[in-house]
Amino acid sequence: MKINKKKIKEGIDLTVITDPKFKTDVVSVSFLTGEGTEAAVCSSLTAGVLSRSSARYPSLLELNRTLDLLYDAQLTTDAARRGLTHIPVFTIRSLNNRYSLDKTDIRGGCLDVLYNIITDPATNGDNFRSKILNSEKVQLTEAINAIRNNRSGYALRRCTGELMKDEERFAPRLGDVETVAQTRKGELNRFYKNMMKNAPVRIISSSADDDGRINEFAEKLGETLGGRKDGSVSEPEFRAAQKKPERVVEEFPVSQDVLCLGCTYDCSAGDGNSAARALFHEIFFQNPTSRLFVNVREKLSLCYYCSAAPMSDLKKMIIYAGVDGKNAEKAEDEIRKQLELIKKGVTEEELQRGRQAIKNDLLSICDSPSRIAGWYASRELYGSDETPAEFEAKLGLITPDDIARVASSVDLSLVYTLKGTAENEA
Amino acid sequence: MKPDVKEHKDKITKESYFTYHHKSGADLIFSQNGYSTSAAIYTCKYGGSDVSFLYGGKRYDTPRGIAHFLEHKLFETEDGGDAFDLFSDIGADANAFTSHRETSFTFTSSNDGFYKALRILLGFVHTPHFTKESVEKERGIIAEELRMYDDSPDNRCYYELMKCLYKFNNVRYDVGGTADSIKEITPQLLYFCHNVFYDPSNMALIVSGGVDIKKVIEIMDEMIPQKKHIKTDVIRSGEPKRVNIKISDIKMEVSSPLFGFGIKDTDTEDRERMRKKSVALSILSNLLFGESSAFYCEAYENGLLSGDVDAGYYFSGDHAYLSVFGESKKPYTVRKRIKGIIEKTIAEGVDKKEFERCKRVFYANFVYSLQNSQSAAYSLLSFYHSNDDMSKYPTLLSGIGADFAVECLKEIYGDDRIGFSVVGPVSQ
Numbered sequence: 001m002k003i004n005k006k007k008i009k010e011g012i013d014l015t016v017i018t019d020p021k022f023k024t025d026v027v028s029v030s031f032l033t034g035e036g037t038e039a040a041v042c043s044s045l046t047a048g049v050l051s052r053s054s055a056r057y058p059s060l061l062e063l064n065r066t067l068d069l070l071y072d073a074q075l076t077t078d079a080a081r082r083g084l085t086h087i088p089v090f091t092i093r094s095l096n097n098r099y100s101l102d103k104t105d106i107r108g109g110c111l112d113v114l115y116n117i118i119t120d121p122a123t124n125g126d127n128f129r130s131k132i133l134n135s136e137k138v139q140l141t142e143a144i145n146a147i148r149n150n151r152s153g154y155a156l157r158r159c160t161g162e163l164m165k166d167e168e169r170f171a172p173r174l175g176d177v178e179t180v181a182q183t184r185k186g187e188l189n190r191f192y193k194n195m196m197k198n199a200p201v202r203i204i205s206s207s208a209d210d211d212g213r214i215n216e217f218a219e220k221l222g223e224t225l226g227g228r229k230d231g232s233v234s235e236p237e238f239r240a241a242q243k244k245p246e247r248v249v250e251e252f253p254v255s256q257d258v259l260c261l262g263c264t265y266d267c268s269a270g271d272g273n274s275a276a277r278a279l280f281h282e283i284f285f286q287n288p289t290s291r292l293f294v295n296v297r298e299k300l301s302l303c304y305y306c307s308a309a310p311m312s313d314l315k316k317m318i319i320y321a322g323v324d325g326k327n328a329e330k331a332e333d334e335i336r337k338q339l340e341l342i343k344k345g346v347t348e349e350e351l352q353r354g355r356q357a358i359k360n361d362l363l364s365i366c367d368s369p370s371r372i373a374g375w376y377a378s379r380e381l382y383g384s385d386e387t388p389a390e391f392e393a394k395l396g397l398i399t400p401d402d403i404a405r406v407a408s409s410v411d412l413s414l415v416y417t418l419k420g421t422a423e424n425e426a
Numbered sequence: 427m428k429p430d431v432k433e434h435k436d437k438i439t440k441e442s443y444f445t446y447h448h449k450s451g452a453d454l455i456f457s458q459n460g461y462s463t464s465a466a467i468y469t470c471k472y473g474g475s476d477v478s479f480l481y482g483g484k485r486y487d488t489p490r491g492i493a494h495f496l497e498h499k500l501f502e503t504e505d506g507g508d509a510f511d512l513f514s515d516i517g518a519d520a521n522a523f524t525s526h527r528e529t530s531f532t533f534t535s536s537n538d539g540f541y542k543a544l545r546i547l548l549g550f551v552h553t554p555h556f557t558k559e560s561v562e563k564e565r566g567i568i569a570e571e572l573r574m575y576d577d578s579p580d581n582r583c584y585y586e587l588m589k590c591l592y593k594f595n596n597v598r599y600d601v602g603g604t605a606d607s608i609k610e611i612t613p614q615l616l617y618f619c620h621n622v623f624y625d626p627s628n629m630a631l632i633v634s635g636g637v638d639i640k641k642v643i644e645i646m647d648e649m650i651p652q653k654k655h656i657k658t659d660v661i662r663s664g665e666p667k668r669v670n671i672k673i674s675d676i677k678m679e680v681s682s683p684l685f686g687f688g689i690k691d692t693d694t695e696d697r698e699r700m701r702k703k704s705v706a707l708s709i710l711s712n713l714l715f716g717e718s719s720a721f722y723c724e725a726y727e728n729g730l731l732s733g734d735v736d737a738g739y740y741f742s743g744d745h746a747y748l749s750v751f752g753e754s755k756k757p758y759t760v761r762k763r764i765k766g767i768i769e770k771t772i773a774e775g776v777d778k779k780e781f782e783r784c785k786r787v788f789y790a791n792f793v794y795s796l797q798n799s800q801s802a803a804y805s806l807l808s809f810y811h812s813n814d815d816m817s818k819y820p821t822l823l824s825g826i827g828a829d830f831a832v833e834c835l836k837e838i839y840g841d842d843r844i845g846f847s848v849v850g851p852v853s854q
Contacts (some may be wrong), residue, residue: 019460023797024797052727059727061724065718068786068787071786071787071793072787072790095793101438132727135727143732146733151577203742243613254577255577256573256577288508289511298508298563302566302570303567303570304571322570324570324573353489353517358516360463360519361519361534363536364462364463364534364800367462367463367798420577422577422647
């Protein structure tokens with residue numbers, strides 16, 4: 001595997017990953033925009049509006065059929081959030097040209113579509129078309145509301161909101177429905193223009209070979225966008241947990257409770273502890289031999305799933321489980337007990353297993369063009385260019401004391417329960 | 427002695443895989459690649475629908491959910507430990523899943539750790555160990571799993587559609603059973619069902635990765651027991667052509683209604699034709715209702731549909747159906763529109779160029795499915811359970827014509843064969 005990095009212009013960076021074993025190509029362009037609810041909504045709407053049409057492809061039908069002819073090229077746009085920064089990400093994934101049956105230049109076509117949808121949106125004069133914007137507002141509202149359909153996802157979102165309620169600059173990834181309703185095309189237009197002019201840009205490509213065209217694409221995009229001040233993701237200040245955890249209960253007509261233990265997590269993506277944290281996560285909740293799985297699920301049979309969502313970029317962690325209401329207290333006690341126990345240390349055997357599991361995962365990452373692109377994308381947001389091999393070397397240096405230290409930076413702050421009120425029909 | 431391995435090579439993509447029939451009766455399906463990780467799946471033709479069967483000429487009726495329960499419990503090792511611990515020692519990532527017709531156990535590992543992990547996989551699947559206490563404990567875990575799925579609107583929408591389409595087929599029931607049915611499961615029943623179905627001649631090992639087939643066969647020799655085969659026939663009920671219920675409309679806490687539209691197809695006996703029909707109707711449903719269809723794009727832009735749609739044709743042994751799942755504020759308008767498009771297609775046919783465009787999408791998806799060891803193993807698994815040769819898929823695909831697809835749609839369509847499920851908000 002080869003990695004080449006290049007500064008296209010100030011604030012626009014290109015990373016090219018090549019490995020002949022890849023069958024597919026992935027190219028993504030990320031814009032680091034702003035913070036807060038308005039940025040979240042505008043980031044989501046921009047991603048939505050740009051991915052469904054452009055001046056050249058005025059309808060979703062024309063765009064999708066063009067992608068089909070490029071051997072089902074997958075254009076996806078994601079309104080991501082890292083720390084407090086909202087990041088529209090435009091990604092195109094396609095088959096490598098060697099799989100083209102009729103000499104269609106898949107790669108050339110995909111780079112052309114990606115450039116076109118980012119730089120040449122469908123507009124009426126200077127503004128996004130009202131019809132497209134209004135339709136995308138309806139879709140975004142539906143997407144925000146649809147989080148309720150995924151019970152554990154909804155509970156995690158609500159718990160995150162409660163944990164972050166004192167952080168004014170924080171907003172949920174997609175924003176909220178009220179702000180969506182209030183957003184006018186002038187605001188979205190200003191957001192888009194500002195993004196194109198000022199937002200730091202990261203371009204990442206992974207493919208079987210490098211024929212120089214990704215560089216041409218990046219140079220062309222750089223010429224259109226122009227240089228800008230570089231920047232990275234902004235993180236919230238760490239806020240210590242309250243001495244007595246707050247309790248929030250929300251009733252919901254489902255048969256199973258979702259118990260969420262919201263914790264503060266005193267860490268930072270760039271603090272040099274990422275290897276110790278990865279091992280802590282592995283040992284505490286990440287696999288079927290983890291402390292939570294073995295004790296809460298296997299030994300006490302309290303749940304089917306018990307895991308955690310670490311959000312080191314927000315300095316929070318949520319430990320969650322789906323439990324029968326009558327077992328919720330017992331599950332909470334056991335999870336809290338396990339959290340305190342892991343702060344006292346882990347065994348050499350657990351550490352060794354954790355290392356093996358992560359090493360295996362690093363190999364899988366290197367086998368996948370999408371996952372290796374994601375690896376570099378997430379690190380570059382924090383100005384790091386650490387390779388999987390360098391990360392693996394760090395794992396070997398971590399001691400049980402290091403794990404205890406990072407585990408000790410997790411403190412319970414909030415117990416949020418999505419309380420099931422429906423009869424069990426299972 | 428050189429093993430009798432058969433190579434299957436696709437002329438179009440140049441991808442190949444190998445098959446081998448092991449002396450135990452188990453099949454080996456193997457693909458070699460240059461990836462750093464390898465994947466294995468050990469699969470048994472025994473799933474959630476297989477509750478009634480003839481074994482040695484005698485009929486047995488077992489509780490719903492027992493195949494899934496067995497999947498959970500097989501991870502328990504003879505010493506009362508857990509196979510996950512053994513996988514974990516070498517960093518392998520293990521899992522298992524049960525569908526209506528199959529149970530599969532899988533792992534991915536580094537190429538170096540593969541052989542050790544394979545021994546663990548074959549070892550625990552063939553060495554059941556159940557106690558009254560451990561079965562009791564698992565019942566609590568599975569009950570929570572069932573509740574979780576019961577709370578899922580997508581899952582409910584799917585099973586409601588199955589209940590609409592099928593009157594007798596067990597696919598209308600949750601693979602995991604119910605809180606009541608799993609109460610009937612005992613260690614003795616688990617041992618019995620394991621003995622009946624986990625017969626190597628009812629199983630296959632699928633391997634994909636940078637590993638040596640000879641070593642894999644050596645490990646199969648060592649780990650798979652020789653067993654006297656006793657004839658087992660799963661009892662399957664016939665189905666009328668017409669649907670069981672036309673419409674199911676239930677209420678749950680959802681943001682907007684989910685819908686599932688289905689056409690029941692009972693004409694599944696001619697296997698050779700089903701191979702072609704499955705591909706033809708999959709392409710056609712994608713053309714008519716997929717994300718590049720006029721139906722989807724217009725409905726999305728006008729707000730009639732939100733999010734994605736999932737359109738396809740599914741065939742699994744004794745049942746087949748064409749379905750479209752999605753989310754809409756006006757599900758009954760969508761139903762009417764879907765019916766209208768099908769009727770127009772039957773009357774007027776489809777644009778052949780558009781059909782070729784969709785074939786290109788299916789070819790691409792086939793290549794996408796081979797892009798890492800795990801995904802390639804899942805693809806081989808899917809072809810294995812369809813009794814199909816994966817290497818022939820690209821050629822089969824290139825030979826499917828638009829007229830044949832429309833003819834198949836005409837055959838399966840009928841007002842009395844349409845089921846429709848809606849999961850609407852409680853407030854409506």
